[in-house]
Amino acid sequence: MSTATVHDVITSEDEARALGLAADGLWIAGEVVAARSGATMPVDDPATGRPLADVADADEQDATTALDHAVEVADTWARTPPRERGEILRRAYELVTQRADDLALLMTLEMGKPLAEARGEVAYSAEFLRWFSEEAVRVAGRWSTSPDGATRLLTMKRPVGPTLMVTPWNFPLAMGARKIGPAVAAGCTMVVKPASQTPLSMYALARLLQEAGLPDGVLNVVTTRRSGAVVGSLLKDRRLRKLTFTGSTEVGRVLVEQSARNLLRVSMELGGNAPFLVMADADLDAAVDGAMVAKMRTMGEACTAANRFLVHASVAEDFASRLAHRMSRLRVGRGTDPGVQVGPLIDGRSRDDVDALVQDARDTGADVLTGGEPLPGAGSFYAPTVLSGVAPGTRLLEEEIFGPVAPVVPFDTVEDALETANGTDYGLVAYAYTRDLSLALRLSEELDTGMVGINQGLVSNPAAPFGGVKHSGFGREGGPEGIEEYLETRYVGIKP
Known part of the structure; x- marks a missing residue:
């Protein structure tokens, strides 16, 4: 053969x-x-x-x-x-x-x-x-x-x-x-x-x-x-x-x-448009660890990738700062090179699509905490990116990003978080961080997705049913x- x-x-x-x-x-x-x-x-x-x-x-x-x-x-x-x-x-x-x-x-x-x-x-x-x-x-x-x-x-x-x-x-x-x-x-x-x-x-x-x-x-x-x-x-x-x-x-x-x-x-x-909820009582260190997994697995090119980071207003700035610090320290390069943590996007078109979403968010008032642009040189590399101040209705929040970009959006109440999380045609997976068992159960029941990760940024498991609802x-x-x-x-x- x-x-x-x-x-x-x-x-x-x-x-x-x-x-x-x-x-x-x-x-x-x-x-x-x-x-x-x-x-x-x-x-x-x-x-x-x-x-x-x-x-x-x-x-x-x-x-x-x-x-x-x-x-x-x-x-x-x-x-x-x-x-x-x-x-x-x-x-x-x-x-x-x-x-x-x-x-x-x-x-x-x-x-x-x-x-x-x-x-x-x-x-x-x-x-x-x-x-x-x-x-x-x-x-x-x-x-x-x-x-x-x-x-x-x-x-x-x-x-x-x-x-x-x-x-x-x-x-x-x-x-x-x-x-x-x-x-x-x-x-x-x-x-x-x-x-x-x-x-x-x-x-x-x-x-x-x-x-x-x-x-x-x-x-x-x-x-x-x-x-x-x-x-x-x-x-x-x-x-x-x-x-x-x-x-x-x-x-x-x-x-x-x-x-x-x-x-x-x-x-x-x-496809997916996964929300990542960080409640007021969440362990922020654990939430950031989970966010790195949920966002950066396969350079963000996954239907399960966290697409929208919905963070309680009391901890949103702290969470965004910690996440930006972690993202800025990632080593980007060819996946075969020692120590590389982030590889290229699949092709130049995908890189350009991601950049168009980021630039649209910037044009509507979003702040870039780290990254925000393609990397120079050969290959289809994009800098790991964290954005804050992303306006509701921005394309970045409505479309599947499929790249290493994390928009952070604050919320005030659990009801607000659920309404925003469920306000999409997609329903593959959602993630939520909280130390309140009753709240975790409520989120598990009210998030309109086929899968929910509570205090973990990775839900895929061969022993579990993988799949979504709605347009997912x-x-x-x-x-x-x-x-x-x-x-x-x-x-x-x-x-x-």
């Missing part, structure tokens, strides 16, 4: 070995194949702007071929004993863990996040494989007697069937593992379309799953620059039974509309709920 075609930007044996985990062609039926047209596309290093490798650039026919193979093995795979499916995932967990350093380096090269964060994502990804290896044997139905006693009611679970998975660039390994793990456990076959910016990690995961014993054709990976056309063509295919997507609300809305043609099972993990999507990934997204319920009535 061929590995990714590597450019001369690679400077070390470690980088070359990491790139060797990936492939340069489409992953179809367990083999690396070229795109039908022979077209390729570059994968760039966002820290330098230079190409790392070339991969296949698929068209609609390539995607149909991938689905052909997923459909061909669907029935056989669905009948595979749950224990066998679970053992494949367990072996995949062990392989990902063993090769964590190379996988982390590969991710850093194509996405930009610092190596320490990339290692954390690899561990997080592996845990999804382990969690669902255990869930594979826990799928169960029920047996009961009808109320009139005349019939026996048998309820069983069956795999949904061939599934299309569209994954984002910001967590290129974890989002794949979070979808593939439950699908394998449930007995579904898959076509995965990773983001064109970061396909290498997905190719590496596909190879490791094959090494772990996943039969050919169960998992197929198709890379393309023509995402709309390729995904759209698959959604028109009546053999496809499910779509799962992680990405922006705008794209998700289009995919939901397209999926309605064939009434697909759909799960959507979309529907469906859940992870936890016991995660496998249900890949199962259908069948009822059988039996006359004794």
